[in-house]
Amino acid sequence: xxxxxxxxxxxxxxxxxxxxxxxxxxxxxxxxxxxxxxxxxxxxxxxxxxxxxxxxxxxxxxxxxxxxxxxxxxxxxxxxxxxxxxxxxxxxxxxxxxxxxxxxxxxxxxxxxxxxxxxxxxxxxxxxxxxxxxxxxxxxxxxxxxxxxxxxxxxxxxxxxxxxxxxxxxxxxxxxxxxxxxxxxxxxxxxxxxxxxxxxxxxxxxxxxxxxxxxxxxxxxxxxxxxxxxxxxxxxxxxxxxxxxxxxx
Amino acid sequence: xxxxxxxxxxxxxxxxxxxxxxxxxxxxxxxxxxxxxxxxxxxxxxxxxxxxxxxxxxxxxxxxxxxxxxxxxxxxxxxxxxxxxxxxxxxxxxxxxxxxxxxxxxxxxxxxxxxxxxxxxxxxxxxxxxxxxxxxxxxxxxxxxxxxxxxxxxxxxxxxxxxxxxxxxxxxxxxxxxxxxxxxxxxxxxxxxxxxxxxxxxxxxxxxxxxxxxxxxxxxxxxxxx
Numbered sequence: 001x002x003x004x005x006x007x008x009x010x011x012x013x014x015x016x017x018x019x020x021x022x023x024x025x026x027x028x029x030x031x032x033x034x035x036x037x038x039x040x041x042x043x044x045x046x047x048x049x050x051x052x053x054x055x056x057x058x059x060x061x062x063x064x065x066x067x068x069x070x071x072x073x074x075x076x077x078x079x080x081x082x083x084x085x086x087x088x089x090x091x092x093x094x095x096x097x098x099x100x101x102x103x104x105x106x107x108x109x110x111x112x113x114x115x116x117x118x119x120x121x122x123x124x125x126x127x128x129x130x131x132x133x134x135x136x137x138x139x140x141x142x143x144x145x146x147x148x149x150x151x152x153x154x155x156x157x158x159x160x161x162x163x164x165x166x167x168x169x170x171x172x173x174x175x176x177x178x179x180x181x182x183x184x185x186x187x188x189x190x191x192x193x194x195x196x197x198x199x200x201x202x203x204x205x206x207x208x209x210x211x212x213x214x215x216x217x218x219x220x221x222x223x224x225x226x227x228x229x230x231x232x233x234x235x236x237x238x239x240x241x242x243x244x245x246x247x248x249x
Numbered sequence: 250x251x252x253x254x255x256x257x258x259x260x261x262x263x264x265x266x267x268x269x270x271x272x273x274x275x276x277x278x279x280x281x282x283x284x285x286x287x288x289x290x291x292x293x294x295x296x297x298x299x300x301x302x303x304x305x306x307x308x309x310x311x312x313x314x315x316x317x318x319x320x321x322x323x324x325x326x327x328x329x330x331x332x333x334x335x336x337x338x339x340x341x342x343x344x345x346x347x348x349x350x351x352x353x354x355x356x357x358x359x360x361x362x363x364x365x366x367x368x369x370x371x372x373x374x375x376x377x378x379x380x381x382x383x384x385x386x387x388x389x390x391x392x393x394x395x396x397x398x399x400x401x402x403x404x405x406x407x408x409x410x411x412x413x414x415x416x417x418x419x420x421x422x423x424x425x426x427x428x429x430x431x432x433x434x435x436x437x438x439x440x441x442x443x444x445x446x447x448x449x450x451x452x453x454x455x456x457x458x459x460x461x462x463x464x465x466x467x468x469x470x471x472x473x474x475x
Contacts, residue, residue: 050337052474070340084335086326088267100259101339103252127270143335 001026001182002047002151007056009042009206016042018206019056022184026150029173029183031193031214034203035230040186041081043203044153047184048078060151074102077149079157083140087129091120091139094128095146102147114142119168133160141169145176152176154185158192170195190223202229256341260349267326268357274322278361282315283368290372297374301442304375305435309428311365312388313395316358317417320399323354324407333407337473347400347469351462355396362388375439383438387447390454391431397461398423404472430454 004022008015017039024030032040045051047058049067058065066072085094092111099107115121118138128136137160144152152173158166173196177183187193193200194214200222201211210229217225268274289307298304327333336346366384370377377384399420406415421428431454434447444451 048338050334073338073340076338078338080331080334082331082334084332084338085330086263086267086332087329088270088326089263093263093266097259097263098335098339100255101336101341103255 001028001061002184003057003059003062004043004047005057005059007043007046007058008054009039009046009051010054015054016206017046017053017056020203020206021208022201024151024182024184026180026182027177028199029177029185029197031197031200032184032186032203033190033193033200033226034186038203039206040203041155042206044078044155044184044186045080047151048076048080048153049073050078074147075150077144077147077152079140079144079152079154081155081159083128083136084143085128085136085139088127090125090127091115091131091142092124094139095142098143098146104147110146114146117145117172118142119165134162134165137161138165138169141172145172149181151182151184154183156187157185158187158189166192190226193222202226204229253342253345256339256345257349257352260336260346261352264323264326264350264353265356268322268353274319274357275360277322278315278318278357279364281318282311282361282365285311285314286365286369286372289369293373300375300439301436303436304369304373304439305432307373308365308369308435309391309432311369312358312362312392313421313424313428315361315365316354316392316395316399317420319354319357319361320403320416320420321413323350323357323400324403324412328407333473343470343473344466346473347404347465351396351400351465354400355393358392358396359389362392377439380438380441383444384435386444387431387434387438387451387454390451390458391427394427394454394458394461395424397458397465401461401465401468401472404469427454427457430457 002022002024004020007017007020009017020039020043022030022043032043034040042051046053049065049072060072060075086097089097092115095111095114096107099111104110112121115124118141120135120138120142123131123135128139131139137157141157157169161169170192173183177198183196185196197214199211199213200217202209210225286307298307327336337343366377369375402420402423403416406412406419409415430450434444434450437447438444
């Protein structure tokens, strides 16, 4: 479904992505793992068509991904760090707005269904401003799923969710994947990877460096591999002398 | 074409609904516009202002300052929650997003002008009612140009931390031709000379409105990308 080849992206400064390669097939959920600054969010934003890469190709269903094509946009659902929701509108009004932009047929039924899927049918008329962080996150997910995309891109989707919310999100994503959808999600929390992802990919300094089927990392294998790849830096004590190398950089 | 108009309608409906709920933009714009008129009223209290040379300028100063407040608010709701990003994910012609926002801003500024005109008439003792039709026309044409170029430039400035300063700084110099023309025609109308006397000025405003409508429709997509 999705093929990424040699993606390079730089904002002001050194490249965030330095030749990133990745595949994600239908029915597969790939977890992007890596420390802050590894390029996970940038990669997802490029795949959502929000930014253009300087180099490389994104292929969607074997064709070059063109964000200007409506058909390509319809294939993608995106959950970003931000809610993309209007706080002054109700949950239902937000989804109605999205439905009209996507020209969804039988929008009212679809909105009811989407609200039910994320467990927000009881607060559909309430303004988003009155929502808790977790409820906003659920509605963000409903927004991304409303037009029934084939590929779901999720940037830290568990943020703000309570345990029940995380469980229902896991169930929802597993169902989405089992119905033939492809999921690409970034997360820092390794405990949520196993139930959702079928494959993991380790991203370091803008490149995919390692990865494999989730079965390869049984037990605490995933955590061990993660810490092996990204060893935690010891925090410097307050008042400790600066290393000469750090001082000069 | 139907889907294009549906997108325009969706953006317009959303903007008006948000404004109806919060009334933030209209309140601050109307308050500011009336405040300017009241201050002019105090400043000119001893003498009657000349409708031909002064009234138009005073009115359009009030409109242009309050209009900028509306433009800021229009993009503040898009910045909150990164909603502008949400618009970019939609499979729509982005020029339709521009058109929807232009119409929303246009209606909002017109509403404030409708409140400002009678207060101006009372405080500055300028007769407006007999010239209602021609005044409404020139107000609409001048405001349309303001909304077009303002929406376009507010898109550019909305990403900047200095947007409150940046927007008027780049908007007013570009909008000056319409300002001069609108002030001239408003003065002529209020002096009883009629619209026909300002034919050339009206043609200038019309041309400006058309040019910036075209520029906006063409450039909005690129500005959003940036």
